[in-house]
Amino acid sequence: MRFASISSxxxxxxxxxxxxxHHILLDAGVGIRSIESALRGLDISCKDIEGICVTHEHIDHIKAIGSLCRKYTIPVYATLGTLQGILLCDAMKEFPKELLRPILKDESFQIGDLSVLPFSVSHDTRDPVAYRVSCGEKSVAVVTDLGCYDEYTISHLQKLDVLLLEANHDVTMVEKGPYPMALKRRILSNVGHLSNLHSGELLKELVHPDLKKVFLGHLSAENNDxxxxxxxxKKEVKEPELEIALAKRSALSDCVEW
Structure with a gap:
């Protein structure tokens, strides 16, 4: 398998x-030219992408969906609530609805030889999910935009090879920062985003000998360092042999192959 964060x-x-x-995208929240360029850097054409699996309808996850689908006829997989949210966006009014593929949480579906499992996360959108993608015994998961986690979350993230996990903010930086109080409350709530500390606590539950690499993603530019x-x-996980890296905010991160 191969995995790369194009932007996080x-x-x-x-x-x-x-x-x-077989090749897929998880979300498409940057401009189409950025995605085309990043894929060329991976020796992949957008014409080779067989599906876009969307986590939720916020614009930083769906920005290029309309243009990608119109240009390359790529199916879009998402929960019904997320699909409804996508269609409400002004940029999606010309969206080719025949490319929409409704999915159900906790029911895996196939795109070629990739098995894609959507599972619920706690975020302030209609019906958000994270994804675990497998091919045979190999697997990767992308888990961002969640305000909290529980045993259900942990159960879906066992025995991964590669993981991209949200580490959105430092709580003190949010509390002392310039954001309006309502936005601070949202970020820190159970339907907001995962803090650095909570990210470390969750990752500690997921470490096993075959976990090859972890990317920390969705870092806030204003509320994190x-x-x-x-x-x-790293302090929370206490696993010096585990490779933990940062997913770049607006650029292609290192591609992992295993």
Whole structure:
């Protein structure tokens, strides 16, 4: 399998997953030219993408969906609530509805030889999910935009090879920062975003000998610091041999192949 984060942050989110024979995107929240360029850097054409699996309808996850689907006729997979939210966006009024593929949480579906499992996360949108993608015994998950986690979350993230996990903010930076109080409450709520500390606590539950690499993603530009995020998570996990890296905010991160 191959995995690469094309962009991860409040300005836009896209991930690439491949079995070698089949290729998909998780979200498409940056401009189409950025996605085309990043895929070329991976020796992939947008024409090779067989599906876009959307986590939720916020614009930083769906920005390029309309243009990608119109240009390349790529099916879009999402829960019914998310599909409804997508169609309400002004940019999606010309969206080719025949490309919509409703999915159900906790029911895996196939795109080529990739098995895609959507599972529920706690976020302030209609019907948000995260995704675990498998090919045979190999698997990767992308888990961002969740305000909290529980045993259900943990159960869906066992025995991964690669993980992109949200480490959105430092709580003190949010509390002391310039954001309006209502926005601070949203970020820190159970339907907001995962803090560095909570990211580390969750990751500690997921470590196993075959976990090859973890990317910390969706870092806030205003309420986090990359070095602080890494230090906080590593301190909590206490696994010096585990490779933990940062998913870049607006650029292609290192591609992992296994």
């Amino acid at each position: 942050g409040s300005s836009g989110n896209v991930s690439f997953v491949s079995s070698g024979a 990359p070095d602080l995020a890494l230090a906080t998570v």
